[in-house]
Structure formats: structure tokens, C-alpha cells
Amino acid sequence: xxxxxxxxxxxxxxxxxxxxxxxxxxxxxxxxxxxxxxxxxxxxxxxxxxxxxxxxxxxxxxxxxxxxxxxxxxxxxxxxxxxxxxxxxxxxxxxxxxxxxxxxxxxxxxxxxxxxxxxxxxxxxxxxxxxxxxxxxxxxxxxxxxxxxxxxxxxxxxxxxxxxxxxxxxxxxxxxxxxxxxxxxxxxxxxxxxxxxxxxxxxxxxxxxxxxxxxxxxxxxxxxxxxxxxxxxxxxxxxxxxxxxxxxxxxxxxxxxxxxxxxxxxxxxxxxxxxxxxxxxxxxxxxxxxxxxxxxxxxxxxxxxxxxxxxxxxxxxxxxxxxxxxxxxxxxxxxxxxxxxxxxxxxxxxxxxxxxxxxxxxxxxxxxxxxxxxxxxxx
Numbered sequence: 001x002x003x004x005x006x007x008x009x010x011x012x013x014x015x016x017x018x019x020x021x022x023x024x025x026x027x028x029x030x031x032x033x034x035x036x037x038x039x040x041x042x043x044x045x046x047x048x049x050x051x052x053x054x055x056x057x058x059x060x061x062x063x064x065x066x067x068x069x070x071x072x073x074x075x076x077x078x079x080x081x082x083x084x085x086x087x088x089x090x091x092x093x094x095x096x097x098x099x100x101x102x103x104x105x106x107x108x109x110x111x112x113x114x115x116x117x118x119x120x121x122x123x124x125x126x127x128x129x130x131x132x133x134x135x136x137x138x139x140x141x142x143x144x145x146x147x148x149x150x151x152x153x154x155x156x157x158x159x160x161x162x163x164x165x166x167x168x169x170x171x172x173x174x175x176x177x178x179x180x181x182x183x184x185x186x187x188x189x190x191x192x193x194x195x196x197x198x199x200x201x202x203x204x205x206x207x208x209x210x211x212x213x214x215x216x217x218x219x220x221x222x223x224x225x226x227x228x229x230x231x232x233x234x235x236x237x238x239x240x241x242x243x244x245x246x247x248x249x250x251x252x253x254x255x256x257x258x259x260x261x262x263x264x265x266x267x268x269x270x271x272x273x274x275x276x277x278x279x280x281x282x283x284x285x286x287x288x289x290x291x292x293x294x295x296x297x298x299x300x301x302x303x304x305x306x307x308x309x310x311x312x313x314x315x316x317x318x319x320x321x322x323x324x325x326x327x328x329x330x331x332x333x334x335x336x337x338x339x340x341x342x343x344x345x346x347x348x349x350x351x352x353x354x355x356x357x358x359x360x361x362x363x364x365x366x367x368x369x370x371x372x373x374x375x376x377x378x379x
Contacts, residue, residue: 001021001024001031001032001033001034001082001083001084002035002064002068002071002082002083002084002085002090002093003017003033003034003035003084003085003090004035004036004037004050004060004064004085004087004089004090005017005036005037005085006035006036006037006040006053006054006202007034007035007037007038007040008036008037008038009037009259010259010260010261010292011203012170012202012203012292012293013085013109014037015107015293016170016293017033017035018040018042018087019171019173019329019362020083020107020362020366020369021033021040021042021045022042022043022362022364023044023143023171023362023365023366024083024225024240024366025042025043025044026363026366027366027370028273030044030078030079031044031045031046032045032046032047032071032075032079033045033047033048034047034048034049034064034068034324035044035047035049035159036050036051036052036053036060036063036064036065036146036209037049045359046066046292047318048067048070048071049067050063050064050066050067050068051063052360053107055120057089060089061089061199063084063090063097064089064093064263064328065089065092065093068090068092068093069092069093072093072096072097072100072102072361073096073100075103076100076102079102080101080102080103080373081093081102081103081105081373082097082102082103082104082105083104083107083369084097084106084107085104085107085110085331086103086106086107086133086136088107088128088129088132089138090134090379091135094106094135094139094140095139097139098139098327102139102282103373104140104141104142104373105140105141105142105143105144105372105373106136106137106139106140106142106143106144106250106370107143107144107168108133108143108144108145108146108150108154109146110288111133111150111153111154111157111158111287111339113125113126113129113223114153114157115125115157115277116157116287116360117264120226130158130255133154133158133160134158134159135196137154137159137160137164137340138157140164141164141212141245141373141374142164142165142166142369142371142372142373142374143160143164143165143166143372144166144369144372145165145166145167145168146167146168146169146170147167147288147311147312148167148312149287149288149312150167150284150288151165151166151167151207153287153288156275156352161368164372165169166368166371166372168362168365168368168372169296169343169359169360169365170292170293170296170365171296171360171361171362171363171364171365171366172293172296172297172300172356172360172361172362173300173361173362174300174301174356174357174360174361174362176263177266177267177270177297177300177301177356178300178302178353179271179302179303179349179350179353180267180270180301180302181271182270182271182272182273182274184271185268185269185271186272188271189265189268189269189271189272190270191230192228194226195226195227195228195275196226196227196228196340197227197228197229197230197272197273197274198217198226198227198228198229198230198273198274198275198276198277198336199229199230199267199269199270199273199275199276199277200213200229200230200231200232200233200276200277200278201232201233201269201270201276201294202230202232202233202278202281202292202294203233203235204217204232204233204234204235204236204237204238204241205235205236205237205278206236206281207281208237208279208280208281209279209280209281209308210237210240210241210244211244211329212279212308212329212332213277213279213332213334214241214244214245214248214250214254214326215244215248215329216279216329216330216333216336217229217250217253217324217333217336218247218248218250218255219251219329219330219333220242220333220336220337220340221250221253223333223337224337224340227253227340228253228254228255229250229253229254229256230255230269230272230273231234231254231255231256231257231366232257232260232266232269233257233258233259233260233358234256234258234259237345238256239302241256241307242256245347254333257269258260267301270297270298270301270303271301271303273303273335274303274304274339274345275303275304275305275306275323275339275340276296276298276301276303276304276305276306276323277305277306277307277325277336278295278298278305278306278307278308278313279307279308279332280292280307280310280311281307281310282308282310282311283322288311295307295313295316296315296360298352299316299317299322299352299353299355299356299360300352300353300356301352302334302349302350302352302353302359303346303349304322304323304324304339304345304348304349304352305317305321305322305323305324305352306323306324306325306326306332306335306336306339307325307326308325308326308327308328309325309326313325315344316355320351320354320355321347321348321351322348322349322352322355323335323339323348323352324338345357
């Protein structure tokens with residue numbers, strides 16, 4: 001299993017990498033994981049650390065290729081499955097793996113390039129990345145797409161054969177993330193006992209619509225002064241978020257925790273909330289679809305969810321009755337206030353939990369992935 005992911009960063013990419021490796025092991029496979037950052041110390045999973053930071057492209061390619069090619073060569077007589085998280089840096093090991101007879105499955109998490117992408121990317125980089133993905137599609141036995149939208153793009157824009165493609169959504173550890181008593185969670189998280197907490201968990205990145213999120217909370221706080229907003233995470237947008245909070249006059253009611261690496265503390269924080277929030281920008285996600293670890297963790301935690309109406313969030317949240325989606329700050333505030341006042345809030349949380357167990361567990365993710373290796377692949 002080869003992933004150009006920094007395991008030192010507690011984000012969705014790390015969670016997905018660690019959980020898929022653990023899931024393959026629980027399914028009875030011998031697993032070697034090659035990735036950047038510290039050893040995640042997963043039971044039964046061998047780890048090979050690749051050096052290099054995200055910005056060090058040359059170092060990353062060399063280190064990842066060196067470690068991955070060594071592992072693939074050493075395991076060639078007893079291993080026949082190779083799972084790769086798609087990035088152009090992983091193409092060398094894909095080529096060697098196929099030459100050595102491995103069954104290759106490629107996981108595609110994002111497509112920020114291609115004919116319909118309007119981002120700021122040079123024509124050369126765009127053509128290069130498209131070529132690398134085209135090659136990965138040809139080398140693979142199967143390709144994992146997180147959403148139906150991503151699958152369609154892979155087939156139509158990147159010419160991956162449809163017979164190789166399958167939608168395999170991200171999962172959540174439904175045993176670890178589960179409904180918890182709110183008062184006990186507040187105490188465990190070290191929070192003040194009186195307020196009602198709203199919580200956002202994720203990267204402070206440009207694809208999150210913090211303008212809408214902060215404005216919505218300001219409206220909620222004006223109507224319900226006992227509410228507090230917890231922003232769990234960190235990133236490049238932190239300074240701008242602080243400015244938004246000050247501009248809306250809610251600095252005393254908003255807390256930014258920074259990155260939280262302790263999963264038990266994340267679970268306590270989720271359990272402390274009355275409502276969990278998501279606010280993605282639609283420009284990119286409407287193209288590739290929504291496949292967020294965060295939403296799955298929200299559902300598994302058994303709390304109502306309020307989110308902006310992008311991609312498939314209405315299907316994930318509103319269809320099973322796990323919460324509400326909105327189109328603007330006023331709608332988001334109304335949705336939050338409605339849940340806070342609703343006697344059905346607890347039932348929404350129960351429906352969210354059922355949805356997570358039935359559709360978003362990591363066990364279900366692994367069971368959807370294994371057939372993509374094809375028949376006859378040895379353990």
C-alpha cells in the first residue's frame with residue numbers, strides 16, 4: 001500500500017490511509033504501508049517511512065519511489081495486491097508493480113485538473129497530471145472513485161475504462177465514533193458546562209466557506225446567546241477566520257482549538273456538540289462530489305448535522321433525516337435554530353447514527369474495494 005500522504009498531519013488523508021491499511025489487515029491480508037511522516041503503529045501493519053515535505057517535490061518523488069520500489073521488489077514472491085493512493089509521484093511504483101505482476105488498485109481522491117477544471121494551474125502541469133492519471137487508469141485492475149461525480153469525470157474526461165471503475169465512499173470507525181452523553185463529553189473536553197455548543201471540524205482551507213459559517217453563527221448567537229462555536233482544526237485561513245469572527249462581534253463566543261491529534265479528544269468534542277456544522281464551497285465539490293471523512297464522523301457521533309447544500313450533502317444528511325442543508329447564511333442559521341428548538345433533535349441524531357452504521361463503516365469500504373483487485377490475486 002503506497003500513499004504520498006504525510007501521516008504527521010491529522011487530516012482526512014491521514015485518516016483514510018490509516019483506516020484502509022487497518023481494514024485490509026482485519027480482512028486477513030498482510031499489509032506493508034509506505035507513506036511519509038511517523039509510523040502510525042498499526043497492529044499487524046509493517047511501515048516504511050518516506051521522507052520529504054509536501055513542497056519538496058523532487059525529494060518526495062525520490063523518497064517515496066525508493067521506499068515503495070524496495071517494498072514491492074522484496075514482497076514480489078508472496079504479495080499480489082498493490083493499493084496506491086493516486087498522485088503523480090506514485091506512478092513509478094505503479095509501473096514496477098505491474099511489471100512484477102501485481103494486481104493494482106488506484107484510489108482517486110481529487111481531480112483539480114482536466115478539461116472542466118477552472119482552477120489556477122499552468123497548462124503544462126494540467127497536461128502532465130492528466131497524462132499521469134490516464135497512465136494510472138491503464139495500468140490498474142481497478143480504480144476507486146469516492147463519488148459518482150468523480151467516477152463520471154474519470155470515465156469521460158480521463159478515459160478510464162468504466163469496467164475498472166467503482167464508487168467506494170470513505171468510511172468511518174463506527175466503533176470508535178459513537179453517540180456519547182453530552183454532559184460527560186463536555187466535562188471530558190474541559191469545556192464550560194452551561195453553553196450549547198455548535199462544532200465545525202476540519203481544515204481551515206480555502207474550500208471551506210467560513211464567510212457563511214461565521215455569519216450564520218452570528219445570527220444564531222444573537223437569537224440564542226448561550227450558544228458557542230467550536231472550530232476544531234487549523235490551516236491557512238486561520239487569520240482570515242479570526243478577522244471574520246471580530247467583524248461579526250462574536251469573538252467571545254468562538255473558540256479555535258488548533259489541530260487536535262488525539263482522536264479521543266476529537267470524539268469528546270463531537271460528543272459535546274448539540275449540532276455539527278459543514279460549510280463547503282460548491283465551485284469544486286459540485287464537480288467532483290462530496291466524499292468527506294468529517295461528515296461520516298459526524299453521522300457516526302449521533303448528532304444532527306447542518307451543512308451548506310453542495311454536491312451530495314442533501315442526499316447524505318437530509319434524505320435519511322440526519323439534519324438539514326441550507327443555501328446561505330440565513331438558511332443555515334434558521335436550520336441550526338430549528339434543530340436547537342426541536343424535540344426531534346435527538347431522533348435526528350439517532351437517524352444519523354443508523355445511516356453511518358449501514359452505509360459508511362470502514363468494513364463496508366474494504367468489502368467494496370477488495371473485488372477490484374480481480375480474481376486470483378494472492379494474499
